[in-house]
Amino acid sequence: MVLGAVPAEYYLVLSAAVFCVGIFGILTRENALIFLMSVELMLNAANINLIAFAFYWGNLTGQVFGLFVMALAAAEVAIGIGIILVLYRNFDSVDVTEATTLKW
Amino acid sequence: MAGVFAYAPAIAALPFVSFVVALLAGKYMPKKGALAGIIATAGSLGLSIAVLVTVFLGETYNETLYTFVGGDVPFELTFGLLLDPLSAAMLVIVSLIAFLVHVFSLGYMNDEGETGLPRYYASLGLFTASMLAFVFSDNLLMAFMFFELVGLCSYLLIGFWFRRAGPPSAAKKAFLVTRFGDYFFLVGVVGVLTTFGTAQFAGEEGFPALAETVLNPETTAQAVNTFGFEPATWFAILGLLVLGGVMGKSAQFPFHTWLPDAMEGPTPVSALIHAATMVAAGVFLVARMYGFYALLPTVLAVIAFVGGFTALFAATMGVVKNEIKQVLAYSTISQYGYIMLALGTGGYVAAFFHLTTHAVFKALLFLGAGSVIIAMHHNENMWDMGGLKDHMRVTYLAFLSGSLALAGIFPFSGFWSKDEVLYEALVHGLGGSPLLLGAYAMGLAAVFLTGFYTIRMVLLTFHGEARSDTAEDPHGVRWNVKLPLAVLGVLAAVIGFLNPLPIQKLTGLEVDFLHQFLDSGPEALLTSSHHYGDLTHDYAGYSVGTIGGGETVTMLAGAGVSLGLALLGAGLAFALYRGAEPTRHTEKLGGLQTLLMHNYYQDEYQVWLAEGLTLRLSGAADTFDQGVIDGVVNGVSSVSLFSGDRLRRLQTGIVTNYAALIVLCLLVLLGAFAALGGWF
Numbered sequence: 001m002v003l004g005a006v007p008a009e010y011y012l013v014l015s016a017a018v019f020c021v022g023i024f025g026i027l028t029r030e031n032a033l034i035f036l037m038s039v040e041l042m043l044n045a046a047n048i049n050l051i052a053f054a055f056y057w058g059n060l061t062g063q064v065f066g067l068f069v070m071a072l073a074a075a076e077v078a079i080g081i082g083i084i085l086v087l088y089r090n091f092d093s094v095d096v097t098e099a100t101t102l103k104w
Numbered sequence: 105m106a107g108v109f110a111y112a113p114a115i116a117a118l119p120f121v122s123f124v125v126a127l128l129a130g131k132y133m134p135k136k137g138a139l140a141g142i143i144a145t146a147g148s149l150g151l152s153i154a155v156l157v158t159v160f161l162g163e164t165y166n167e168t169l170y171t172f173v174g175g176d177v178p179f180e181l182t183f184g185l186l187l188d189p190l191s192a193a194m195l196v197i198v199s200l201i202a203f204l205v206h207v208f209s210l211g212y213m214n215d216e217g218e219t220g221l222p223r224y225y226a227s228l229g230l231f232t233a234s235m236l237a238f239v240f241s242d243n244l245l246m247a248f249m250f251f252e253l254v255g256l257c258s259y260l261l262i263g264f265w266f267r268r269a270g271p272p273s274a275a276k277k278a279f280l281v282t283r284f285g286d287y288f289f290l291v292g293v294v295g296v297l298t299t300f301g302t303a304q305f306a307g308e309e310g311f312p313a314l315a316e317t318v319l320n321p322e323t324t325a326q327a328v329n330t331f332g333f334e335p336a337t338w339f340a341i342l343g344l345l346v347l348g349g350v351m352g353k354s355a356q357f358p359f360h361t362w363l364p365d366a367m368e369g370p371t372p373v374s375a376l377i378h379a380a381t382m383v384a385a386g387v388f389l390v391a392r393m394y395g396f397y398a399l400l401p402t403v404l405a406v407i408a409f410v411g412g413f414t415a416l417f418a419a420t421m422g423v424v425k426n427e428i429k430q431v432l433a434y435s436t437i438s439q440y441g442y443i444m445l446a447l448g449t450g451g452y453v454a455a456f457f458h459l460t461t462h463a464v465f466k467a468l469l470f471l472g473a474g475s476v477i478i479a480m481h482h483n484e485n486m487w488d489m490g491g492l493k494d495h496m497r498v499t500y501l502a503f504l505s506g507s508l509a510l511a512g513i514f515p516f517s518g519f520w521s522k523d524e525v526l527y528e529a530l531v532h533g534l535g536g537s538p539l540l541l542g543a544y545a546m547g548l549a550a551v552f553l554t555g556f557y558t559i560r561m562v563l564l565t566f567h568g569e570a571r572s573d574t575a576e577d578p579h580g581v582r583w584n585v586k587l588p589l590a591v592l593g594v595l596a597a598v599i600g601f602l603n604p605l606p607i608q609k610l611t612g613l614e615v616d617f618l619h620q621f622l623d624s625g626p627e628a629l630l631t632s633s634h635h636y637g638d639l640t641h642d643y644a645g646y647s648v649g650t651i652g653g654g655e656t657v658t659m660l661a662g663a664g665v666s667l668g669l670a671l672l673g674a675g676l677a678f679a680l681y682r683g684a685e686p687t688r689h690t691e692k693l694g695g696l697q698t699l700l701m702h703n704y705y706q707d708e709y710q711v712w713l714a715e716g717l718t719l720r721l722s723g724a725a726d727t728f729d730q731g732v733i734d735g736v737v738n739g740v741s742s743v744s745l746f747s748g749d750r751l752r753r754l755q756t757g758i759v760t761n762y763a764a765l766i767v768l769c770l771l772v773l774l775g776a777f778a779a780l781g782g783w784f
Contacts, residue, residue, distance in 0.1 A: 026763045035759075100757030 011052035019045035032084045032094040036077060043073045108154045109165040112185055115151045115195060116237035118144040119202070123229030130222025137225035138210050145203040145232060152195040152236075159192040164625050166242055166306050179301045186242035186306050188631045189622050190456065194239045194388060197460055201380035201467045202232040204588035208471050209372045211585035212478060218370075224264055228376070231257035235381040239388065244303035244311070244346075247392070248286075248293050251349065251385055255282050258382045262369035274365035281362040285352020292345030299328050299342065305392055306629040312395030313630050315339055319399055319643060336400070343396060343403040346389070354386025354440045357414045361706050364433040371477055374429065375470030378436040379463040387443045387459060394452050395630055398639035404646075405539055408448025408529070412543030412550075415441030417704075419553035423560070424693070424700040427484040428473045431561045435510060436466060438550055442525050445547050449540050450640040451528025453619050453633050457603050458525050460618075461517035464599050465509035468592035472503035475585050476565060479578035486564040487688070488575060493566040495578045498586045500566050502593030509596045511558040512551060512670040519670075520600035522551065523663045527605070530662050532640075534649030551666045555673025563681040571685075606663050609656040 018041055025038030047066045054062025084094055091098050122144035126137030133139065168184035187195075206228065213221060234253035241247040256279075263275030296311055297303050304310040317323055318335045330338040350356070355363040363383070367374060377383060390397060390407065397403055415438045422434030439462045446455035477484055479496055493500040509518035526547055533540035570576040603618035614620070622633045640646040650658040680689050691697060702708070777783075 023763075023767055027760060027767065030760070096759050103755045103757035 008052060008056050011048060015045045015048040015052070017045075018042075018048065030095045030097050032087060032096050035096060036080045036084070039076070039080070040073060043069055043076075108151070108158050109163070109185070109187060111151060112155055112165065112187060112240065113169070115148045115155070115199065115240065116233045118147045118151075119229045119233035119236065121229075123226050123233060126222050126229055127226040130225060133222075135210065135214055136221035137229075138206065138214060138221070141206045141225045141229050141232075142203065142210075144229060145199055145206050148199040148232070148236060149196070149203050152192070152199045155187055156192045156196050159187060159189055159625070160621065162624065164188045164629055166629060168242065179297050179303075181245055182243060183246050184242035184304075185240050186629075187240060188306065188625050188629055190391060190631060191240050193456070193460070193621070194384075195236060197463045198232070198235050198239060198380045198384075201463055202228075202235075202376060204467065204471070204591060205372045205376045207584050208375070208474065208588045209370075211582055212372050212474050213370060215582060215584070216478065220264070224261070224370070227257055227260040227264070228373070231261060231376065231381055235385060238385055241392075242305055244293050244296055244305065244393070247305075247389060248289060248349075251289070251353065251389070252286060254382055254385050255279060255286065255353070258282075258366070258369075258373075258377055261373040261377075262366045264370055264373070265368070268368075271368040274362075274368040278362040278366050281359055282352040285348045285350070285359050287348070288345045289349025289352075292342055292348070295342045295345060299330065299338070301328075305395075306631050308628065308630070310395070310630065312393060312399075315396055315399055316639065316643075339396070340400045340402050343400045344406065346393070347403065347407065350386040350389050351410065352386070353389075354383050354444065355414075355437045356386075356410050356441065356444060357417055358706065358710075360414065360418060360437045361703070361710060363437055364430055364703070367427075367429040367433050371429065371470060371474035374432075375467045375474070378432070378470060379467035383436060383440055384459060384463060387440060387447065387455065390444070390447050391452065391456055391459075394447070394636050395639060397447070398450070398452075398636050399643045401644035404448050404450070404640070404644050405537075406448070407444050408540055408543040411441045411444025411446070411448055412529075412546035413441070414438065415445060415550040416546040416553070417441075419550040419557065421700050421703055422557040423553055424697055425557075426486055428476060428486050428489075428561060428565060429470075429484055431486075431557055432466070432469055432473060435469075435554065435557065438554060439466065439510070441550070442522060442547060445543055446525040446528055449529040449532045449543065450637070450644065450646045451525060451532075452636045453603070453622050454521070454524040454528045456622065457618050458521035460602070461509065461521040461596075461599055464592055465506040465516075465518060465596040468502060468506035468589065468596050469510065471585070471588050471592065472499055472506060475499040475581050475589060476503075478581050478585065480574050481579060483572070483574060486561065488572040489565045489570075490568040490575055491566070491570040492575060492578060496581065498589055498593075499581065502589040502596075503566070504562060505593045505596045507558045507562045509600075511555040511674055512666060513555075513674065514667055515597075515600065517596050517598070517600035519663075519667065520602075520604050520606075523659075523666055524603065524605050526551070526666050527659050527662045531648045531650065531655070531658060532646045534651060534658075535647040536649065537644075537646055548666060548669060552669040552673040555670035556677045559674040559677035560681050563677065564686065567682065568686055569684040606659055609659050 022038040022040075022042035022045060025034055025041065029035065029038070047069050050062040050066045050069070054060060054066070087096075087099055088094050119141070122137070122140040125140040126133075130137030130140075165185055165187040168182045170183040171180050172183065173181040206225075209224070209228070213224060218224070231254065234250045234257060238247055238250035238254060241250060259275045259279040262278050263272045265271045266275075293303065300311040300314045302309060302311055302314070305312070307313065314328065315335075318328055319339070328335070333341070352359045363378075366377060369377070397407070418434045418437035418441060422431050422438065425431045425434065439458070443455045443458050443462070446452075446458060473484075475496065476489065476492060476499065479492065479499075480489060505516065509516035512518045512522045526544060529540055529544035529547060533544050601615070603616050605616055605619075607613065608616045619633065625632055627635075648655065651661065680686070693700070699705070
């Protein structure tokens with residue numbers, strides 16, 4: 001198989017790269033929608049790992065978990081969008097650095 | 105006849121019912137609750153007499169009726185009844201005086217148009233009920249509870265006229281001073297319970313019997329918890345603790361200061377407090393647990409000395425007082441000193457005898473003073489009286505009978521009882537306990553002073569010319585005043601023949617009825633007077649000594665000396681204060697008079713103790729508490745506050761910062777794992 005020609009390390013590097021892009025997004029951006037997207041990237045980085053290892057070991061459990069993660073991500077987006085809506089209603093923006101009132 | 109014991113709780117319950125009735129319905133009743141009280145105390149009196157007759161016929165009663173803490177505990181807390189010769193006789197005295205005081209109150213309170221009468225009769229009912237319950241208590245804890253109730257009721261009654269300035273303050277003083285003594289009593293009760301596991305007064309299971317078993321060298325002592333002390337030392341400590349309560353209630357030096365102030369209460373209340381209830385409770389308690397005290401020679405000596413000293417000390421102050429009730433107040437303290445003296449010198453019967461006669465003649469004197477006060481429109485100063493004997497014949501004769509009894513003039517009751525008290529002190533002092541002779545000497549000196557101030561009081565009040573307008577035309581009194589006076593006047597004259605010991609010694613007739621009565625009762629109760637006699641002989645080393653060969657000579661000599669001194673005092677008073685216009689001889693005493701009028705500055709020094717010493721100590725303690733204890737706590741918390749204040753700046757509320765921290769920590773963690781795991 002074509003895939004088999006690619007060593008597992010490549011998948012891991014890809015996954016780590018995608019994960020770091022996600023983290024970079026969260027750390028640098030202020031828009032809540034970009035936050036959501038970054039989180040999606042991080043989740044999918046995890047998915048790449050799951051699938052790659054499932055393929056590597058020939059075990060379907062990893063793929064099943066990949067499906068679970070997708071469902072979870074969908075749910076997370078639904079809630080996240082809801083939160084962003086409320087954020088917008090209260091602060092008239094989706095800038096996360098402005099919503100700082102929930103502290104001491 | 106023993107069936108009457110089933111109704112004995114009603115002796116205290118009846119006045120309690122009258123308390124409830126007077127409190128709730130008193131203002132709708134024709135005499136504002138007086139009738140309820142009179143009926144209730146009459147019922148108590150009847151039942152008490154029935155009990156006395158039953159006990160006289162040889163039945164006694166010692167049962168636990170109700171256990172309020174029981175089951176799986178180290179010691180049970182119970183209510184019960186002990187009806188033996190001592191408590192049966194005391195019940196009759198208390199209910200008789202209470203009954204007469206209720207009747208007298210009709211004249212003193214109702215006829216004078218006082219307000220707040222339901223409150224008055226309710227307190228009076230509760231007072232009587234708690235004293236009666238105290239008397240028939242079968243254990244120390246129950247006695248303590250009713251002892252406290254007695255104190256509460258005296259507080260209510262002394263402060264009855266609470267709108268004036270004096271009475272509330274006097275009431276507070278009485279309550280606080282007696283409470284101070286009761287504090288020791290409470291510790292003593294707890295001590296007795298933890299030491300013996302029981303607080304029963306009588307029987308083989310009672311704590312006096314247990315204490316005797318422990319102290320008896322012939323028996324193998326059963327272990328009681330004495331907290332590391334020698335048993336005798338520990339028992340003496342317990343005895344002294346309980347004695348604290350006794351000295352507070354019975355107004356013994358130095359706790360006597362509340363009693364003269366208690367004169368602020370209505371006069372019938374004074375009669376009740378002094379004759380039968382509050383003050384008598386203290387000495388009655390010593391008599392009740394005499395089986396315990398008889399084992400402790402040190403405590404007995406303390407009792408004797410406190411008693412003798414109080415007798416003399418109070419009598420000196422009585423000499424200079426100008427208010428009729430003040431004189432009586434100091435004579436009460438003095439007479440209770442005699443009772444304590446008798447108890448301390450092993451004269452158990454003598455003490456109870458004097459308690460009995462004193463109850464009668466002091467109630468009489470107070471009620472007589474009340475009658476005089478009605479007549480004088482509530483002026484109590486003896487220098488405004490004079491010549492009252494022609495206007496109030498019954499009062500005068502009754503008062504005279506009481507006064508002669510108080511002064512100890514033959515053949516009135518006080519002579520017989522006081523003589524027996526002094527006789528007990530003398531013979532036991534001669535018989536190997538020479539310390540007691542000191543107490544005897546003080547008691548003897550007090551006899552002279554008693555004779556003096558009593559006759560001075562009578563002369564100033566009733567004889568001579570009227571020294572004010574009210575004394576010339578006194579207010580009349582009605583039957584409800586005269587009846588109690590007449591009853592008590594006769595009793596004060598004759599009640600001494602309950603126990604005329606000199607007659608018995610001289611003629612050999614068996615007329616020492618009180619001795620025989622207090623000696624009766626089943627052996628198992630261990631409360632008979634010969635048992636106490638054995639105890640004082642075996643454990644306190646008291647034995648009878650005589651002068652001039654024989655008890656009869658000793659007794660007659662002692663009686664002669666005390667009668668002579670009483671007559672001397674009375675004669676001196678008569679010489680000084682007779683005539684139409686007596687002069688104020690006490691002013692010639694100069695500085696001594698000032699000292700006596702100020703009661704030896706006892707009040708001042710006690711106020712100083714409270715304000716100068718205790719208040720300052722507590723102020724220093726407060727400073728220490730606020731500064732050091734609270735300072736440490738505040739210091740600790742301020743460290744937390746400061747660090748918390750700094751640390752919370754971590755919480756910016758910006759989600760990006762949190763994420764950055766998490767990532768940073770993750771990286772640090774990775775780095776640490778890498779370094780420790782040997783990746784490099």
